[in-house]
């Protein structure tokens with residue numbers, strides 16, 4: 001593969017992982033794997049500056065702003081952090097700063113693994129809590145954040161105060177939550193971070209109340225307004241104001257001191273009641289911080305050291321395949337059981353054929369595995385020099401392990417698929433998905449029951465769920481099926497017909513349509529018919545849908561079998577519609593806006609803000625333009641706008657307008 005191709009591949013892969021992580025709160029690879037691929041991408045991009053792309057995952061914060069929450073434009077962007085992975089890189093970081101700042105001091109803090117949050121106070125009262133979102137625009141999640149007991153609703157300071165920090169799920173809460181998920185047959189959360197993010201971005205605040213979250217505050221955003229001069233003073237001042245500040249930090253003067261503290265914390269890490277994935281090193285002096293400035297997505301005055309994952313070696317006994325509901329084949333490693341991070345691991349995901357090939361994993365190999373977060377164990381590499389004898393190269397099977405039909409791997413994709421629609425594995429998986437809590441929520445139709453009813457041939461297709469009542473008498477004769485139980489099962493199935501459109505869309509299991517995408521689609525189209533009639537262009541023009549998902553949706557509805565399924569469900573009386581939700585109108589909603597001239601804020605940021613407020617951005621001025629926003633040195637576009645008498649707005653007025661928009 002050429003390096004150019006590899007860059008392209010990595011960008012695509014990382015974008016996909018980021019969407020799973022930030023938008024669906026459900027990562028499919030560990031953070032370490034993600035970081036490793038990101039480092040590879042950054043190194044390749046440095047080598048090939050001609051392939052620079054501002055949209056590369058290395059250059060921007062990938063995040064999303066969900067419907068259902070008010071959008072808020074951050075007064076100052078919420079940034080990510082650059083990463084370092086070893087002592088040398090810390091020395092480089094310190095040396096770089098020492099070149100520009102004489103005798104710098106650094107504050108070294110824990111890097112909490114949660115989600116970043118901004119809190120605003122005015123006149124001594126809590127105003128709102130906002131997520132990082134895509135860095136420029138976040139979500140107002142005040143209702144959920146207020147459920148965190150340690151957050152003050154009143155503070156002594158009457159002037160405006162913005163603090164930023166991390167909302168996280170304590171280890172204890174996380175354990176309890178996953179235990180509960182398990183008893184309820186709900187999917188487990190991959191790690192406390194995803195659990196915290198999923199909780200905060202849930203529209204139901206009762207959930208946040210039940211799942212105990214906490215927070216630490218580490219930035220006093222407008223500290224300089226109060227004459228505060230350093231990060232350390234900021235931490236003290238926040239504590240004085242009643243914010244929960246972690247006392248475990250250290251002021252260091254050299255890379256050596258920083259490294260010593262990091263080593264200390266690494267050894268204490270597992271005993272902490274909260275998860276940390278590294279340590280953050282920040283230049284102490286605020287004025288010096290400001291003078292160093294920021295890069296595309298991170299400040300230059302700080303960096304995050306990431307802890308290496310805990311790793312052990314064991315033997316790879318076998319590689320087995322499992323079939324998902326979309327027919328996607330996942331190879332799994334069968335391992336000689338071994339203890340990692342406190343639990344016994346005997347299986348790990350191998351993701352796909354390329355990963356097995358890249359790492360040259362062979363059955364019988366001694367492999368290094370790590371368990372990242374709490375759930376996803378991963379095979380890092382095989383130890384080639386520990387092969388006692390020649391081992392056979394692994395060949396990916398050609399046939400589905402369940403129905404034995406030929407597997408398909410599409411051009412440019414990493415995964416294999418069983419495309420036999422009658423594959424029993426796919427049918428059972430798709431029914432389990434359909435009946436699950438976030439889809440049709442058929443309470444008494446759990447995994448085990450579906451498998452059993454499938455084995456007895458009552459459930460051969462999705463449709464059969466709604467035909468199950470025809471077998472009532474037969475069911476009553478089966479062991480374990482009481483009158484009461486069967487009545488409840490059938491009643492649950494009947495009730496499921498009323499579920500919201502988004503649940504049904506999600507339940508159908510259209511490739512790439514997760515719960516969030518389903519919600520976006522339902523909100524946009526309001527009915528199954530409208531969605532089915534939409535063109536690929538229409539679909540891909542929707543924010544967060546994108547061309548690949550659009551293609552997959554179109555392909556799904558093109559299948560005759562799927563059309564028949566929908567018709568059947570309609571006849572059965574399933575809800576296929578949704579009422580329009582009133583969306584808050586802004587001054588910019590549905591206006592065709594053109595930006596011109598040099599803006600003080602980055603142009604992309606201005607665009608993102610306008611888009612988030614419902615504006616329609618255009619590149620050139622015409623009679624159809626509703627508004628032109630201009631910065632300094634605006635030229636021909638501004639002249640043309642004047643000529644056509646199109647309303648004008650300076651950048652300054654624009655900033656006032658968005659502020660005004662935020663307030664009401």
Ligand SMILES: NC(=O)c1ccc[n+]([C@@H]2O[C@H](COP(=O)([O-])OP(=O)(O)OC[C@H]3O[C@@H](n4cnc5c(N)ncnc54)[C@H](O)[C@@H]3O)[C@@H](O)[C@H]2O)c1
Nearest residue numbers: 017018021027029030031034080081109110111112116280
């Ligand atoms: N597994 C996956 O599929 C996947 C996908 C995308 C991202 N990720 C993970 O997320 C990381 C990128 O996320 P990111 O952009 O949030 O960057 P980051 O987590 O590397 O660092 C930035 C964040 O650190 C947090 N933070 C915690 N303690 C802090 C402190 N004391 N001071 C300042 N900030 C502190 C803040 O929330 C800040 O936004 C990746 O490196 C990877 O580990 C994983």
Ligand SMILES: [Zn+2]
Nearest residue numbers: 400403418423
């Ligand atoms: Zn199959």
